[in-house]
Amino acid sequence: MSETKKQTGGCQCGAVRYRARGELGYPHICHCRMCQKAAGNYFLPLAAAMREDFELTRGAPKWFRSSDLVRRGFCGDCGTPLFYDIPGADFINITLGSLDEPDAVKPVMQSSTGRKMSWFHAIDNLPVEPQPETPDRENAIAASNHQHPDHDTESWPLGERP
Structure with missing residues (x-):
């Protein structure tokens, strides 16, 4: 494995962790209906x-x-969506929200915009909750x-799980 750049990540509960070395390719936001359902969200950010x-x-x-053509990997314990995999391809797509540092990978493209929410353009105009936590x-x-x-640990679980 190349030692250039390293991205680590995993699921919410820590049962599944991964590491990717090198640049993540084609970071993008997919708006297709399958990605919406897989993420339980309006879109799914991915990179290869x-x-x-x-x-x-x-x-x-x-x-x-x-x-x-596609299988999707997720944590069987907490349900976190982790991977979009095309078996036989030389890459695997990682969900960007599962990265330990998701802000480090900026999407450069959008795909399947025909399913993009029609009101996304107005999100920045929504009011912000007046009081922080x-x-x-x-x-x-x-x-x-x-x-x-949001980092690798020596052992898992760190404490008693609910």
Whole structure:
């Protein structure tokens, strides 16, 4: 594996972790209906890692064949969408939200825009909630957080799982 650039990531609970070395190719946002359903969201950000530069570092995903051409990998414990895989291709697509540092990979393209939400252009004009989280609520969430941290850990689970 190349040592140039390294991206790590995984699911919300930490049961599945991965590492990709090298640049992630074609970071994009897909608006197709399959990606919407797979993400449980309005779109799915993806980027390609070359298989030779990709490895699972903990656990194994479950797979759902969303078509005859594609399978989608997700955590069987917490359900986090992780991969869009075309078996036989020399790359695997990683969901950008599953990266430990998702802000490090900026999408450069959109695909399947025929299914893009018609009102997306107005998102920046939506009002912003006037009050941020209170310190008491933020502290309560932090104290009871069961989410895996955004970095590799020696062991999993870190504590008792719910």
